[in-house]
Amino acid sequence: MGPASHHEHHAGRQETVTPADRRERGRHRAAPRTETGRRGPGWLRILLPALALVVWVAVIGLGGPFFGRISDVVESTQSSFLPETAESTQVSERAADFTDSQFIPAIAVAQRDGGLTEEDQEWAEGLSGSLVDRGFAEEAGSPPVDSDDGAAVQIFVPMGETTYDEQVSGLRAAMADSAPQGLNTYVTGPAGFATELAEGFAGIDGVLLLVALAAVFLILVVVYRSPFLPVIVLVTAMAALCAAIIVVYLLASGGLITIDGQVQGILFILVVGAATDYCLLYTARYREALREHRSKAVATRAALRGTIEPVLASGGTVIAGLLCLMFSDLGSTQALGPAAATGIAFSMLAALTFLPAVLYLLGRAGFWPSRPRYDPDRPDAVRVVDHGGSAGLPTVTGKGLWARVGRFVSRRFRTIWIALTIALLAMAAFAPTLQASGLKQSETLIGDSPASDGQDALSAHFPGGTGSPITVIAPEGAQDQVAERAGQLTITDSITATAQDSPSGSLPLGDTAQEGPPGGPFEGVEPTVSEGDVEIQITLSVAPDSDEATAAVTDLRTELKEIDPSILVGGETATAMDTQAASIHDRNLIIPIILVVVTVILMLLLRSILAPVLLIVLTVISFASALGVSAVLFNHVFGFPGSDASVPLYAFVFLVALGIDYNIFLMSRVREESLVHGTRAGILRGLVLTGGVITSAGIVLAATFAALSVIPIVFMVQLAFIVAFGVLLDALLVRSLLVPALTYDMGRVIWWPLQRRIRG
Numbered sequence: 001m002g003p004a005s006h007h008e009h010h011a012g013r014q015e016t017v018t019p020a021d022r023r024e025r026g027r028h029r030a031a032p033r034t035e036t037g038r039r040g041p042g043w044l045r046i047l048l049p050a051l052a053l054v055v056w057v058a059v060i061g062l063g064g065p066f067f068g069r070i071s072d073v074v075e076s077t078q079s080s081f082l083p084e085t086a087e088s089t090q091v092s093e094r095a096a097d098f099t100d101s102q103f104i105p106a107i108a109v110a111q112r113d114g115g116l117t118e119e120d121q122e123w124a125e126g127l128s129g130s131l132v133d134r135g136f137a138e139e140a141g142s143p144p145v146d147s148d149d150g151a152a153v154q155i156f157v158p159m160g161e162t163t164y165d166e167q168v169s170g171l172r173a174a175m176a177d178s179a180p181q182g183l184n185t186y187v188t189g190p191a192g193f194a195t196e197l198a199e200g201f202a203g204i205d206g207v208l209l210l211v212a213l214a215a216v217f218l219i220l221v222v223v224y225r226s227p228f229l230p231v232i233v234l235v236t237a238m239a240a241l242c243a244a245i246i247v248v249y250l251l252a253s254g255g256l257i258t259i260d261g262q263v264q265g266i267l268f269i270l271v272v273g274a275a276t277d278y279c280l281l282y283t284a285r286y287r288e289a290l291r292e293h294r295s296k297a298v299a300t301r302a303a304l305r306g307t308i309e310p311v312l313a314s315g316g317t318v319i320a321g322l323l324c325l326m327f328s329d330l331g332s333t334q335a336l337g338p339a340a341a342t343g344i345a346f347s348m349l350a351a352l353t354f355l356p357a358v359l360y361l362l363g364r365a366g367f368w369p370s371r372p373r374y375d376p377d378r379p380d381a382v383r384v385v386d387h388g389g390s391a392g393l394p395t396v397t398g399k400g401l402w403a404r405v406g407r408f409v410s411r412r413f414r415t416i417w418i419a420l421t422i423a424l425l426a427m428a429a430f431a432p433t434l435q436a437s438g439l440k441q442s443e444t445l446i447g448d449s450p451a452s453d454g455q456d457a458l459s460a461h462f463p464g465g466t467g468s469p470i471t472v473i474a475p476e477g478a479q480d481q482v483a484e485r486a487g488q489l490t491i492t493d494s495i496t497a498t499a500q501d502s503p504s505g506s507l508p509l510g511d512t513a514q515e516g517p518p519g520g521p522f523e524g525v526e527p528t529v530s531e532g533d534v535e536i537q538i539t540l541s542v543a544p545d546s547d548e549a550t551a552a553v554t555d556l557r558t559e560l561k562e563i564d565p566s567i568l569v570g571g572e573t574a575t576a577m578d579t580q581a582a583s584i585h586d587r588n589l590i591i592p593i594i595l596v597v598v599t600v601i602l603m604l605l606l607r608s609i610l611a612p613v614l615l616i617v618l619t620v621i622s623f624a625s626a627l628g629v630s631a632v633l634f635n636h637v638f639g640f641p642g643s644d645a646s647v648p649l650y651a652f653v654f655l656v657a658l659g660i661d662y663n664i665f666l667m668s669r670v671r672e673e674s675l676v677h678g679t680r681a682g683i684l685r686g687l688v689l690t691g692g693v694i695t696s697a698g699i700v701l702a703a704t705f706a707a708l709s710v711i712p713i714v715f716m717v718q719l720a721f722i723v724a725f726g727v728l729l730d731a732l733l734v735r736s737l738l739v740p741a742l743t744y745d746m747g748r749v750i751w752w753p754l755q756r757r758i759r760g
Contacts, residue, residue: 063242091570186454698731
């Protein structure tokens with residue numbers, strides 16, 4: 001028997017007991033004697049947690065009212081998120097130069113099969129004349145305009161930039177109640193679609209949060225088998241959310257960031273999920289420490305020592321990844337970076353201060369009815385056995401699911417990582433089939449869309465672009481050429497010039513599709529001139545979100561630049577195009593930046609180069625696999641018309657930043673165990689010791705992101721599925737089997753170039 005170790009028989013096997021094992025057992029036996037002395041005044045041990053509780057209770061009290069107020073700073077206008085350099089943004093910013101009237105247009109449409117009656121005409125006249133008096137319009141709109149086929153009538157309704165949602169809802173109800181029997185009524189146009197989008201996000205601070213909290217509570221009850229701990233953890237998460245909402249509200253109200261409903265919903269979900277994950281990690285360490293130490297003060301210090309590094313490392317990695325979003329061209333994506341990073345920071349702070357303070361005051365009672373008993377001589381649940389695994393490598397003994405997983409990994413490690421890698425790559429092969437080329441405005445909502453129905457009725461009887469024209473700002477000297485070029489488009493229905501003194505805000509230019517009037521298309525027209533420019537509006541015969549409208553904007557931007565490079569083309573269609581282009585730019589720029597940032601952080605954390613690179617590669621493969629499975633289901637099962645261009649970027653940010661979290665939890669514990677027991681034994685111990693808590697954390701995070709699907713918007717539902725599925729894939733397969741099997745096969749070379757400091 002060598003001096004470095006001796007052998008004990010356990011369960012019919014010969015077990016290697018290292019000097020480190022003997023020191024660890026000795027530390028447990030000595031614990032009762034070392035805890036009898038105080039490490040500080042007794043009043044201080046009570047004052048500090050009490051002070052932490054007072055501060056957090058104050059934060060909860062202050063943050064509660066902000067749940068209702070944060071909606072006041074949410075922007076819903078798509079153009080407000082585009083960069084200032086975008087043509088559509090420049091056109092939108094100059095709109096006030098050409099008319100004093102600033103509004104969001106809505107189109108009221110009424111249609112009757114078989115043709116309108118005289119009663120229908122009188123009803124439309126009365127409705128048009130009463131719009132302002134009844135609060136449905138900011139100023140007088142157009143008189144009723146009959147369709148050529150006599151089956152429909154439309155009314156242009158200028159609505160307020162901040163009150164359009166109430167006006168649309170009121171107008172829809174009024175039209176439905178007062179319309180003659182058999183007359184179908186609709187409210188569509190930009191105001192109609194914007195209202196439905198706002199209604200889709202209306203449940204963010206109510207239904208979404210309740211569903212997420214309920215799902216997390218049920219999971220925590222199963223995990224903890226305690227009535228107290230789930231409540232304590234959820235209160236911790238809500239404390240973090242209150243603090244985050246206060247800061248985000250102040251940033252948005254101060255004009256430092258611009259948030260929309262997507263940012264608000266993701267912030268809520270991210271904070272609840274991340275805070276719960278960090279709480280799970282601390283409670284697992286605290287339970288373990290209470291078994292090793294009689295004093296709850298000593299146990300608290302031990303739990304914090306074991307928790308603070310992985311929580312700060314994982315949270316810091318997520319924050320770094322989120323802050324990379326500030327490189328985005330889109331204001332909403334830019335805002336998500338600091339907003340979500342703020343949420344993660346408060347999630348860490350609450351899990352490392354509020355939760356330890358509550359559990360310290362409660363002690364073992366907080367785990368009731370399964371109170372952890374003080375038992376320093378309790379046999380280690382994870383015992384390393386030499387030569388029990390494949391090829392004579394270490395394995396583990398013990399009962400329980402994760403001990404069995406550890407034995408499975410040690411005996412079939414090469415088969416596991418090769419088979420799983422092939423399976424993930426097969427799933428990832430379908431990722432390019434995700435149709436992330438953008439969605440039409442009428443396709444953004446799930447379920448019934450009255451605005452889309454109204455657009456269909458409008459397009460069936462009137463020019464589809466009514467109320468959503470292409471807007472061109474051009475030098476006054478180039479106005480005739482612009483009108484002539486626009487008139488050459490086969491889908492151009494009318495061309496008007498904006499004027500201050502016109503009741504409708506614009507003046508017709510004549511039939512430019514033909515030869516035009518003798519003096520040119522502007523003969524007899526006096527449009528508003530601002531800084532030498534005029535505003536021209538081109539109404540198309542097709543819907544503004546159609547492929548034909550997109551092609552028309554593209555052609556006009558190319559052809560009009562030949563007339564004068566300063567000409568700008570904007571409007572609703574152009575805004576959607578610029579948003580799509582910005583999303584693609586963000587995706588191509590930010591994804592590589594995030595990969596570099598996260599890799600560098602992992603290298604610093606794990607003191608290795610090879611291990612971080614492998615973890616990043618596996619995480620990216622896992623992300624691509626989730627995207628591939630999602631593409632198949634979106635295209636062939638759920639029947640989505642496509643995906644927003646920003647979906648892959650958002651999914652990547654959360655799956656890579658959050659997916660790497662679980663690898664940090666695992667590998668930081670593996671490194672800790674490897675320094676004592678050697679690499680392969682440390683891998684098995686790290687897997688078994690963290691298996692339960694990390695898997696629970698993954699299920700919790702997947703459940704919280706799945707709650708996003710209650711918002712009836714395609715982007716939110718798709719993001720919810722991709723992230724939830726990807727998190728489960730990463731937590732249950734990649735982190736539980738693939739990473740341990742691959743690193744076990746490689747041995748201590750995984751720590752290259754500092755592998756000599758750790759045994760194999």
